[in-house]
Amino acid sequence: MASPIRIRLRLSGDKLAVRVAITHEMESGLRLDAAGKTIAARYIQTVKTELNGKEVLSVDLGPNVARNPNLDFSLKGAKQGDTVKVSWTDNQGGTRSDTAAVA
């Protein structure tokens, strides 16, 4: 079971700054293990963000993104009580989704 996604929301005016921190190996598929065998690639391919159930952002990632990726972005027109749901899917079918409410 993948670790929870940390979602930090900061509302200033109607602009909502969102910081998403995901715990994921983001294995590039280029590294070798101690025995000299290639470690299979395992990285997040898509991160979707929903605001009150409506998809507002999808991010496609490749193996060039650092492990435990951070994504920062800003939403317009958000207000207190709104919910932000973030979910990711990796190339081996692993997935996780978490929700946070605007305080």
Add this chain to the structure above:
Amino acid sequence: MRLRGFFFAPALRWLELLSAARLRADRVEVFNAAALDEGRRVKPQKNMMIKRRVCLTAGARVAALLLGGGALAELACAQAPTPGAGRAAFDAKTMNEALKALGYAAPVESRDVSIQAPDIAEDGASVAVSAACSLAGVKQVMFLLDGAPTALAAVFNLGAELEAEASTRLRLARSSVVFAVAITQDKKVLFAQKEVKVAMGACGADAKPARGLRADGVSGAPVRC
């Protein structure tokens, strides 16, 4: 004979030949393959050249026909959202190839796009980069690298509620140029770039990528990047 086979190649092959660049590449390939086959340097003969010219012209015609037929479909596609599309772009080696795989033209450097990244990154395993675009109607913000096995790192498909800004952290195996590309609704492709010097690459020491520390600092495991 090689050329004749080439000329009567199946329709799929013609589709592949759509772009002019691809045509040129194939022409070179024919030369090289011939030289390799015969184990010597082959100069293109005059009649070969003519046949090739005929073949290329015919190819261009087929391409024009296909393009004409596909124009409507392309219009329909242009309006469709693109999230998740174009995983193939992540295999591209250069920025231009990646953008082409996503259906965009070559990018133009612009002051409207800004990029923030450190001048010197101590650890290439995690380099914070952010991009913003001052124009209205930005639908995608992307991060790309040179000096990595593949160019494309991340694509933010922005909905209408999103500000035209994004940041994330990239993995740099060695000192690289990081590109931020912004795509607007009217298909403008703009970029900004920033060189990042990496003291210790994501795959070990900068000078010796073949063996060194793992990205997470655990020593001993040989790495290859």
